[in-house]
Amino acid sequence: MGWPLAVSAGLMERSPRALFAALGPLSVGHLLATLLMLLPFALLLVLAKWQHQISTFASLLLIAFGMFRLLNRRHPRALARIPPAQLGLWSFAIALAHGAALMLVPIYLGLCQAFALDTGHEAAGALMGANLGMAVLVAIIHVVAMIAAGGSMAWAVYRYLGLKFVSRSWFNLEAGWAASLILVGVAALAFNLAD
């Protein structure tokens, strides 16, 4: 997410270094947005016996957000007020607005469940620590994967493909993205109920 911004930064400064420098704030913003979504659930999971309810709630939240994006595909106008120099803030806001961070929640909860099968006897403190660690791990893996893909894309466009690729590569995926939010939510819900 945000790879065209890295291309723009590189071209404006006429330096590949500026392109890679832009990836830094883009990663940090996305990471913070992801953690903002995951951490409250990590804390909630201390209530181990409510785990099913928490997962159901997260799935419903994701489905509701996906439906909202499907019906209202416009970006909040406030996003247009973010100055071009504030890449980190932009990345943070866009990850929240698109629901990218929220989408990780059911996946995260699923992972916690999978790895926490025999932690029923552990103290709440240890459980919380494990859950927090898992949240940070999920967020970091997600952001590293995203920035590796986006960074490669930015570099390919900057170095080889040319700016024409910017408009050629863009598809209107808003509806598809909204549908995939709903899909992940439904899958997580089904998985949870079957469990």
Added chain:
Amino acid sequence: MTIRPDPTLHASPKLAMEAPTENFAYTVLLSPDFSKPDALAVIDVKPGSPHYSQIVHTVTMPNKGDEFHHFGWNACSSALSPLFGHAFIERRYLIVPGLRSSRIYIIDTKPDPTQARIHKIIEPEEVFKKTGYSRPHTIHCGPEGIYVSTLGGRGKDGTDGPPGVFLMDCETFEVLGRWELDRGPQKLHYDFWWNLPRDYMVTSEWALPPQFENGIVPEDLLSNKYGHRLHFWDLRERRHVQTLDLGANHQMALEVRPAHDPAREYGFVGVVVDTTNLEGSIWTWWRENGKFHVEKTATIPAEPAPKEKLPPLLQGFGAVPPLVTDIDLSMDDRFLYVSCWGTGEMRQYDVSDPHKPKLAGSVRIGGIAHRAPHPNGKPFAGGPQMVEISRDGKRVYWTNSLYSTWDDQFYPDGVPGVEVMANAGPSGGLELAADYFVSFPEGYRAHQIRLEGGDCSTDSFCYPSA
């Protein structure tokens, strides 16, 4: 909303230049005595077409007295901003404001320019109520939607409060409200444009409505009461950051033309007249270390003329001022075109070095004293005025009227609406095309031109050409 970005949106000025050339030119027509409704003419500009240089469609408005002047698109290449990340808005609707009525027409140009029709009308009351501004003028599409500059504030004569910029939604065309959060000392308005990635806006000054609606006020001009400042703004914060005064004798700073390549942090502005010697001038502004600067980089002298060839307004001076009323910069930022509406000349400056414009070409046509005819032999009343350059920089179109009441003062014999085109050489030089000459219907004058698929005073870019 589309699945792929509109093919007329381009990431960089270079890509815009390489795109297919225009087939149609849109031109607004105004009835100077308000006896007929204003209109939008669609002209065939495709070489070899059987209707080449002819009006192929006209959209006539349902009201009279709107006085069309400038207009613009609902979307341009700025929609490819990497900050938006999804550019699925079509360049489809023309936003045509009535400068005198404050009414705004939205014209749909799809499925074909020859079927253009009115999509929506925004009544003046809505503009007044939601913005406190009147007399909408320049249109640009940008990060927060459609930006509209205005020349008047509230009240009947538009002097109750300063004029400014307001925002419109680029899909629903709902008037959203004022753009400025902190306007600083800005009190007059005319044109505006910006550098999107560098996040600044530049605005210029003409005058308040009582100084132009009933004609130019000579006493105000000679006492330097027209606008002569440039204002610089933080675009996303909507905040005034700096004023540059060109000096009170440099009356009427009009068109603002920033370099299209966003990596270049400079631009130009034209000054209509210097009241100390009647000359017109071109100024270059630039940003360095976060501060803006401006300097006069070219002057165009007045031309002496016998009294009997002059309108009453100018007889006391014995000379014709060039009256620099429009300027336009080619997409590659190389050539600046300068309309000398008084002397009847279109000048082409090479601005490869923006601080040292070099005269590269010139065409004489019309003019208060010269009255040079078109190469096809037909008369050309008025002088070169609103100028528009094709994206590839090869064709330069212009019309001949300035503003209803001002036309009558400088050209009392009338200014029948005409549009001509000149071919520009790849390394300079300008020559009128003998086969392009559009005469508009009786009683109409012509003002701004917009080209199908974008042009040099519409599109702003988020990526440099390099």
